[in-house]
Amino acid sequence: xxxxxxxxxxxxxxxxxxxxxxxxxxxxxxxxxxxxxxxxxxxxxxxxxxxxxxxxxxxxxxxxxxxxxxxxxxxxxxxxxxxxxxxxxxxxxxxxxxxxxxxxxxxxxxxxxxxxxxxxxxxxxxxxxxxxxxxxxxxxxxxxxxxxxxxxxxxxxxxxxxxxxxxxxxxxxxxxxxxxxxxxxxxxxxxxxxx
Amino acid sequence: xxxxxxxxxxxxxxxxxxxxxxxxxxxxxxxxxxxxxxxxxxxxxxxxxxxxxxxxxxxxxxxxxxxxxxxxxxxxxxxxxxxxxxxxxxxxxxxxxxxxxxxxxxxxxxxxxxxxxxxxxxxxxxxxxxxxxxxxxxxxxxxxxxxxxxxxxxxxxxxxxxxxxxxxxxxxxxxxxxxxxxxxxxxxxxxxxxx
Numbered sequence: 606x607x608x609x610x611x612x613x614x615x616x617x618x619x620x621x622x623x624x625x626x627x628x629x630x631x632x633x634x635x636x637x638x639x640x641x642x643x644x645x646x647x648x649x650x651x652x653x654x655x656x657x658x659x660x661x662x663x664x665x666x667x668x669x670x671x672x673x674x675x676x677x678x679x680x681x682x683x684x685x686x687x688x689x690x691x692x693x694x695x696x697x698x699x700x701x702x703x704x705x706x707x708x709x710x711x712x713x714x715x716x717x718x719x720x721x722x723x724x725x726x727x728x729x730x731x732x733x734x735x736x737x738x739x740x741x742x743x744x745x746x747x748x749x750x751x752x753x754x755x756x757x758x759x760x761x762x763x764x765x766x767x768x769x770x771x772x773x774x775x776x777x778x779x780x781x782x783x784x785x786x787x788x789x790x791x792x793x794x795x796x797x798x799x800x
Numbered sequence: 801x802x803x804x805x806x807x808x809x810x811x812x813x814x815x816x817x818x819x820x821x822x823x824x825x826x827x828x829x830x831x832x833x834x835x836x837x838x839x840x841x842x843x844x845x846x847x848x849x850x851x852x853x854x855x856x857x858x859x860x861x862x863x864x865x866x867x868x869x870x871x872x873x874x875x876x877x878x879x880x881x882x883x884x885x886x887x888x889x890x891x892x893x894x895x896x897x898x899x900x901x902x903x904x905x906x907x908x909x910x911x912x913x914x915x916x917x918x919x920x921x922x923x924x925x926x927x928x929x930x931x932x933x934x935x936x937x938x939x940x941x942x943x944x945x946x947x948x949x950x951x952x953x954x955x956x957x958x959x960x961x962x963x964x965x966x967x968x969x970x971x972x973x974x975x976x977x978x979x980x981x982x983x984x985x986x987x988x989x990x991x992x993x994x995x
Contacts, residue, residue: 629908631826709907713824715967727968754977758957761978765960772910773922782949783956 614652616642618666621659625710630660660714661722663707668726675737685741686792692737693784696763700780703770712768731756738791747791759787809847811837813861816854820905825855855909856917858902863921870932880936881987887932888979891958895975898965907963926951933986942986954982 620641624633633656639649653659673695678688699706715723734756741747762783769775815836819828828851834844848854868890873883894901910918929951936942957978964970 712904712907712963712967720968723967724969727964751977753973754981757974757977758953758981761960761964761974762953762957763960764964765956765958768907768963769922769956769959772907772918773915774919778948779952779956782946782952786949786953 613644613648617644617649617652617659618663621656622663622707625660625663626705626707628710630656630710630713657714660710664711664722664726667707668729673733675733675740679736679740685737685744685746688737689741689788689791693788697780697784700763700766700770700783701777703767703775706767706771708764708767709771727760730760734759741791746793748793750790755787755790758790762787805847808837808839808843812839812844812847812854813858816851817858817902820855820858821900821902823905825851825905825908852909855905859906859917859921862902863924868928870928870935874931874935880932880939880941883932884936884983884986888983892975892979895958895961895965895978896972898962898970901962901966903959903962904966922955925955929954936986941988943988945985950982950985953985957982 617638621633621638624637624641635646635649635656638644638656638659639646642649653662673692675688675692678691679685711723735752738747738750738752738755742749742752766775766780766783770780812833816828816833819832819836830841830844830851833839833851833854834841837844848857868887870883870887873886874880906918930947933942933945933947933950937944937947961970961975961978965975
C-alpha cells in the first residue's frame with residue numbers, strides 16, 4: 606500500500622496534469638497547484654520546487670507506463686499487425702481527445718527550458734517504431750517500406766493532429782484517415798483485415 | 801508609391817511577425833511592438849488597438865499573398881506534378897526554418913481567442929489541396945488516391961513537423977522524407993522524375 610507521502614505525490618501529478626492539459630505550461634503557477642490539490646504552500650514545496658519539476662515528473666511517469674510497449678510484445682512473439690493495431694487504436698483514441706493532450710504544455714515547456722528531455726522522448730518514440738517496422742518486415746507481415754520515412758510520417762502526422770485539433774474543428778473522419786493511411790502503408794495487402 | 805501611413809503599417813506587421821515567430825503570441829505586448837518599431841504608444845495605437853488585431857492583420861496578409869496559388873496555376877493548365885513540386889519545395893523550405901514559423905503564436909492565439917479564423921484558414925488549405933489532387937487525377941498525372949485521406953496526411957504531417965521542429969532537434973532528412981512521402985503517394989510511377 607502506498608504511503609501518505611506517495612499518495613500526495615500522485616495527487617499532485619494527477620491534478621497538475623489536468624491543469625497543464627487545459628492551460629499549457631507557462632500559465633500554471635504553484636499557487637494553482639495548491640488550489641487544485643488543497644495542499645498548503647509548504648506541503649506542495651516539500652514535494653516539488655517548481656512547476657517545471659512537476660511537469661518533468663509527469664513526463665517520466667508517462668514514459669514509464671507507456672501503454673505502447675512494443676518491445677515486450679515483440680519479445681513474446683506477437684503478430685506485428687496485432688501490435689500495430691493496438692498502437693493505432695491508442696493513437697486514434699488520443700487524437701480524438703485533444704482536451705487530454707499535453708501537447709500545448711510540452712510545446713511551451715520545451716520553448717522555455719532545455720530541449721534535452723524532449724529530444725530524449727522523441728528518440729525513444731523513433732526507436733520504438735523503427736523496431737516494430739523492422740520486426741513486421743522480418744516476419745513478412747509488413748511491406749518493404751522506407752523505415753525512417755514511415756517513422757517520420759507516423760510521428761509527425763500524429764503530432765500534427767494532436768496539436769491542430771486544439772486549434773481547429775477536426776472531424777473524427779480525419780483522425781480515422783490518418784490511422785488508416787499508416788496501416789495501409791505498412792500492412793501487406795494479402796493479410797490485411799479490418800481493425 | 802505607398803503613403804507614410806501604409807509604410808508604418810507594414811513596418812508594424814514586419815516587426816511584429818518577428819516578435820511573434822520568436823516568442824509566440826501571449827508573451828508579446830503593445831509595448832514590445834513600440835520598442836521594436838520605434839513608434840510611440842500613440843503612433844502604434846492609431847494603427848492597431850491590440851496585439852490580436854496585429855496578429856489577425858498578419859494572417860490576412862499571409863493568406864492573400866499565399867505563394868501556393870494552385871487555382872491560378874491550374875487555370876493556366878500547368879502540369880499537376882509541376883504545381884505539386886513547387887508546393888513541396890516551399891513546404892520543405894518552411895519546415896527547414898522553424899524559427900520563421902508562426903506555429904507557436906497561432907497555437908497560443910487560437911487558444912485564447914475564437915477559432916473561427918483558424919477554421920477558415922484550415923478549410924482554405926483543405927480545399928486547395930483537394931482541388932489540386934483532383935486536377936492531377938483528372939490529368940492522369942496522379943494516382944487514384946483517397947483524396948481526403950491524402951489531404952489530411954499532407955496538412956497534418958506538415959503541421960507536426962512545423963511544431964515539433966521547435967521542440968526537438970530535427971534533421972533535414974526527416975523533412976525531406978515527409979516531402980518525398982507525399983510525392984510518392986501522389987505521382988504515378990511511370991511519370992515520376994526527380995524534384
